[in-house]
Amino acid sequence: MTQKYNQIDPKDNIIVAIDTLPKNTFIDVAGKTFTLIQDIKQKHKFALHDFAIGDEVIMYGVLVGKAVLSIKQGEAITIENVKHASASFNANQEKFSWTAPDISKFQNRTFNGFHRVDGSVGTRNYWLVIPLTFCENRNLDVLEGALLDVLGYQTKKDxxxxxxxxxxxxxxxxxxxxxxxxxxxxxxxxxxKNRLFPNVDGIKFLKHDGGCGGIRQDSETLCHLLAGYITNSNVAGATIFSLGCQNAQIEMLQEAIEARDANFSKPIHYLEQQQSQSERHLIEEAVKHTFIGLTQANKIERKPAPISKLILGLECGGSDGFSGISANPALGYASDLLTASGGTPVLSEFPELNGVEQELINRCEQKEDAEKFADIMKTYAEKAIAVGSGFENNPSPGNIKDGLITDAMKSAGAAKKGGTSPVTSVLDYTEKVVKPGLNLLCTPGNDVESTTGLAGSGCNIIVFTTGLGTPTGNPIAPVLKMSSNTSLSEKMNDLIDINAGTIISGEDTVESMGEKVLEHIIQVANGDINAKADLKGQNDFIPWKRGISL
Structure with a gap:
């Protein structure tokens, strides 16, 4: 992509500036020739033709806004002259067909993973320590201090x-x-440091502020999320702290685990403080149970597994004007390669699918999933409006500064992470991934709440695209950061795992970069490479509270 500007889709009537373009730059694109009437910043857009008030603005081939002022050909598209607008949708599906990519390079590829009794395969092998209520967070701090350093799980930063x-x-x-x-x-x-248990990748402490207060549904959702972490293929077992009187009862968590895995057999130890002789006895018992659990987890060794066992979370955050033309479509191509190989990509962040709903509905294999997706999206939008913050308020100041001025524009680029394959399943928050192929998972647009949800639904690895830089990770799923531009990769090299900016410079195509992304995913799944987020100990965990707090 070496040209200085680009029409992403033949239907587009706005053009993206690949480089900063000064006023009077001669433009020759889409059969039109003209000169810019003002400076256009890199990553921002300019008008392909004149717009009258109310005219539709098209990018990525979809409606992303409407003109609220007259706009001249060659004029910048800004938050002053364009406002958010998106296409309507319904559950009625239009014809859809898919041509799978060539997967010959990945035929019969495997990774060395941790095989679980339920048939899933983990890319990592963790032991979890989980409080059922925030009142137990202090006990997790004590356990963390007693175990991590002496067992060799502290890392020295750079x-x-x-x-x-x-x-x-x-x-x-x-x-x-x-x-x-x-x-x-x-x-x-x-x-x-040298680890006592070399086959155990770490002990992860999932501290949170929930489990009591709020409404009962908050605690039920939390237990389903925690059950998702415990049953995730990257987890060997868990130590659970309960106070005793909280809303999120042990039985509630046990029922959530059984709903996900009726034959659950991982070691799990429940400790209830109000039934303990003293805090000293509670901590002593927790340390001993956890240590013995680690000895059991250490018996599991990596063995070959087909890449069809990969459940890949697709995430973006800190997006810029290049995200939708470099990192996201490249990840989308990797997603299609994985789907064609029998694997399972999972596309999240439903607020960032606003405007492309109909395309995704058309791609649903089952009518029930099309209806479920349409219903979730409409309900989500209505709830956002009810609290005075509709989808049009989604772009952050950083997004807008870097050229993403409407939610539909941001969403159309974000959806590229999901590639072009059929949608095999639509899941609400905390529902477990069970079908191979592209899954849609309802999570919020908040980066950490979304990655938290992806791991809770079963993802054993996540790729997180970013144009501005987002320093975050997940306790159990390796989170690979993928930059949309080379400048970010160079500036935040300690955070970025993959640079898709080579698409912008013309060194790679979307397809060649997509192949590199899948290759990198396999190496990380194999344990040959660590995600930089893991090396930095970025273990962000924020459950999503969907209801009001009482």
Missing amino acids: FSVNTQALIEKYNSGATEEELFATNIINSQEEIY
Whole structure:
């Protein structure tokens, strides 16, 4: 993509600037020639022809907005002259056909994973420590301090902060300027200590602020989410802390686990503080149960498995004007390759599918899924409007600054992560992935709430595209960051795993980058490469509260 501007779809009447384009730049695109009447920033868009007030603005081949002012050919598209608009949709499906990509490069490919009794295969092998209510978070802190370092699960970051140097300077009478000039960053190599249990990738502590208060449905949803983590193929077993009087009872979690896996057999230990002799006894019992559980988990070794066992979460955050033409479609192509190989991609963030609903409805294999998706989307939109924040408010200030000025424009680019394959299943929040092929999972647009939901529904690896940079991860599913532009990859190299900016520079096509993405996914699933989010200990876990708090 070496040209300085691009019409993404033949139907588009706005053009994206690949480079910053000064006023009077000569434009030759889509059979039209003209000069720009003002400067156009990189990643932003300009008008292919004149727009009258009310005219539709088309990008990615779909409606993304309407003109609210007259716009001249060659004029910038901005939040002042265009407002959000999206196409209507219904559950009636139009004809759809799919041509699968060539998967010869991935024929019979395997990865070394952790095989579970239920037939699933994990890319990692973790032990979980989970509180059923926020009241138990402190006990998790105690357990974390007692176990992580001595068992070899603390990681040394690529730098440390020496605050003591500032204290010494301050005590010696240093000025503010001298304090600010003091070097307090010490570089050090990223290493793992020797682990007592080499086959266990870590102990993860899922602290949260739920389980009691709010409404009962919040606790029920939380238990279903936690059950999803416990039954995830990346998890070997769990230690559960309960206070005893909270809404999220042990029995509620057990029922949620059984609903997902009637033959559940992983080791799991329940500890209830109000039934314990003392806090000391509670912690002692928890440490011993967890240690013994780790000895059991350590007996599981990596063995070959087909890549059809991969459940790939598709996520984006901190999107920019290049996300929809580089990182997202490349991930979409990797998604199609995985689907054609028998695997399972999962597309989330329903607020960021606004405007492309009909296309996804048409792709649903089952009528029931088309109806379910349409119903969830309409209900979601109505609830957003009811609290005074419709989908049109979705783009963040960072999105807008980088050229994504309407939700439909952002959504049309975000949906590219899902490729072009048929939709085999539509899932509501916390529902378990059971069908191979592309699944749609209802999660919010909030990045961490969404990745939390993806792992809770069974994803054993996640690719997270970003144009601005998003430092986040997940406790149990490796989260690979994929940049839409090379500048971000170079600036935040310690966070970015894959650079799709080579599509913009013309070094890669969407297809060649998609193949590289799937290859990288396989290597991470294999345990040969660690996600940078894991190396940095980014274990973000935020359950989604869908109701009001009482």
